[in-house]
Amino acid sequence: MGRRFGAAIGRAGWSWLPVSRGSRIVVALLAMLVGGCGARLGPAPVYVPGEPAPAGFYRIHAGDTLSDIAVREGIDTKTLVQWNDLEPPYEILAGGLLRIAPPARPRPSVEPITPSVGRSTPSERPVPTVSSIIGGGAQQAPEPPKPKAATRRAPNRAAEPSARPAVDSGIDWQWPIVGRVVRTFDAGDRTRQGIRIAARPGQIVAAAATGTIGYSGGGLTGYGNLIIIKHKNKYLSAYAFNRRLLVTKGEKVTRGQPIAEVGQTTGGETQLHFEIRKDGAAVDPLQFLPRRH
Template identity: 50%
Template sequence: MLSALLLSALLLPLFLTGCGGGFAPVSSRDGYGPPPPGYYRIRRGDTLSEIARRQRVSMQRLADWNGLAPPYPIYAGRLLRVKPPQAGAPPRSGASKVAGAGTAGQKAASTPLTARPVSGADAASSGIRWQWPLSGPVKQGFRAGDRTRSGIRIAAPAGTPVGASADGTVVYSGSGLKGYGNLIIVRHSDRYLSAYGYNRRLLVREGERVKRGQSVAEVGEAPNGISLLHFEIRKDGVAVDPLRFLPASR
């Protein structure tokens, strides 16, 4: 689902990445000289949402013009189209590719789910202490390669506090990303993001540091009118099964 188009990460220096800037933070890459008209050369530390604000354009438009999918990973040194396609010249020969998710990540995202995940199986390797964002039954599970199931959906009454699943920095707080309603994206490390969608109310702002378990939002309703939280974890911009990181007990 953070695979349906998000907006302002994901994703943000990376989900996303991979929110998010978008949702995702910028990875370091070498530059290639001045950008052609209509393009911006991504700098280290840039996020898609910040670039969108500076260029006075919506983050969703930037994502659409550049073929970015949540959590919108961008890379320092690459070109990002910042004007409508007809308004800017194509990149010159030898210029770096327009920012986008790597093919390796796309292949990983399309790997089919073949077995029931083991709760917390990948938590130790992530180096992050994860916890459930709230208590409640999982009404829909993760399915690799399915953009409508890029996370899990946890049922809870509207207004239930949503806690950060780990310490981190808020890289997106808003409702501009299509398909997520009011959304919070938290960056936990250079590789990991978590996302919290369909909130009734957002309690933190972009750039704010949050602690594990700190309330970041309140549960709202999905488009079908059911009260629930859409929760995702992304590694290197690719959606992964949250149940492999969350502990068995809540």
């Protein structure tokens, strides 16, 4: 509360104070003292515009919401609220810093990290699409490190029914996860360009077919942590709302290889959003995946 009071005085200006210059100086000192009180976790590092966010912090961008950042970083929203000492209605401001790592006691010195590539504001770039990312039209978000254990996991064959698909694409497809389809494809609805499959938090997502990773990151609005795989015959598959990404761009993967862990959608549901595209256009995945009995 002390910080907000001090900031409010700074934003309001001095024109409303009918006092002398000396009185203004006294009030300014009081505002500085009040603004330094009340922080339970200690003040955030000093931030200079244009510099990267310190380690353990995220620089808030225009259009960001607390829930979006929580999903992107794989952190519970309540945890972010506690770490940052936020109060209802949990407002965050573009350009500010948000703690995304637990505070240590005593706090270590804060070292700057390399600026994230592709973290420009919406006014500085067009909104990217799945097709533009594959075509190189959008900047890539930073790719997470690949865990060493990811390549040692056995292929996920459990999601593979035996019935033939309705469309023969020349590609041997399999289901990316075992789960119930809770939302189907609708070519006329831009929000339903794929299917949604219910899952457990952290459930392994498998490559639906052999190919090359064309994208692995969180820079595409509305998809969370996203993986796109390029396949033969101008097909690609997309896997959205992942909690953790296990592969990086340029990596070759085989059908059934673990590539991610299931996370949450922007609505908070634990689901995988799965798309198949031909020549950049979305098609119904249920026409290509093996039919379930």
